[in-house]
Amino acid sequence: MFCAFISLYLLHLVDGVNIVSVTEGDSVTLHPDDTVRSLPYVQWRFGPEGTIIIIQFNGGGPDITYFNEKRIRDRLQIDNQTGSLTISNTRTTDSGLYELKMKSWVLFSVTVYARLPIPIITRDSSNCSSSSSQNCSLACSVLNVSHVTLSWYKGISVLSSISVPDLNNISLPLEVEYQDKNTYSCVLNNPISNQTQHLDISQFCQTCADHVHCCGFTEAVIRLVISAVVGVATVTIVVYDITSRRAENKRRTSQSVLE
Template identity: 65%
Template sequence: MEGDSVTLNTDVTKIHEDDDILWKYGAENSLIAKISKENRISSTYDDVPDGRFRDRLKLDDQTGSLTITNTTTEHAGDYQLELNGAKLTSKTFSVSVYARLPVPVISRDSSNCSSSSSNCSLLCSVLNVCNATLSWYAGISVLSSISVCDLSISLSLPLEVEYQDKNTYSCVLNNPISNQTTHLDINTLCHTCAGSVHCCGSTEAVIRLALSALVGVATVIVLLYDIRSRRAEQDQEHIHTLGQ
């Protein structure tokens, strides 16, 4: 997990005086730490590569084990240990670093709200996640899942349930080492739309109110025009009567 420390062990109780310890990182095999048999001095190279290891490397003088502190996702990758002594020994460590997961948010899907619908449309959403899976559960059974690595968009997963559904639903965001869960409260989010606009999104509610207002204005205009027309006809008849 980001922020944790990880130690890559040499499995050596104590290094011998004629042993060289070399730690390399990445496809370029960049040297990041070593213990030299010539002067028995341990060294870390914090600026290689691109400074991502600055103030984060600790080398055990007795065993040669390497500790990476305050890890970020930039520290994921392959680390190679080379032990040069009486015999050449090498070992490769593959390190994965996962970002801390946000808590999923469950909301009513306002784009799919209708007073005549018998189902409640929901969305479970998270922002800025990668290498994680978003899933809907009914009890312990997975209903649907999605996994996309794009930090520029939100990750959303829809679900439709009946208003009177008694099942227990939850939305879970997980990666291989952690998870975050939000439980669905059907009574709060899935009250019926009949006779109310509160369950729909604010945009739809505004549109409905605007349409109602337009209908009302049109009705008033038609009534006023009808009244004026009738008055004009009555005035014409009165003038005609007076002329006679």
């Protein structure tokens, strides 16, 4: 469930179309099944601009010609022996249908998924206003994601989940008891990768009494410090005032004696 994918991309065949999935930033190679050495040429077509790459196998060696390839040219590599097309540093805009013309057309449907962020768990502390509350209200959230599923797990069992096809912000609530000893985690995943945030109930879910006690103690310390500072300042002013008055009286007495 939480194992990382070892391969950089996934490929499978559906209705004669090679389905390829890759994470943004990784490289992907589209392999023709048949050898190309016996062919006079092979041709790749892809992208909204109609990018075309023609590999001609002449006696002196393969000759590669590119058309309308400016957007992606610096990230392409063609294998002169197999005709394979490699796209490095993939972007979500590279998604689409890639067509290879050999003896017949070979189709690759490529989907580049954005890298997943780590889910963020937050607590709704509004229910702490009631001292009788026995539950801790949480939410797991992610921003600006698409084609993903966000799920809460209790151990290895799914408690709840939500999916979004288009770019959106999503949040999934969860309510647990303060003394719950089970293991919870929030998982964000797409078809080829996932990100997991584990829940530490002791960290996120202090009881209301603990929360109030903590805040009351902190407030008491702050008040004590402020009182001490004010007291010291007051004593300093009083001592300074008394000292100044004594000095003034001594000066006046000295002047009277001299006169």
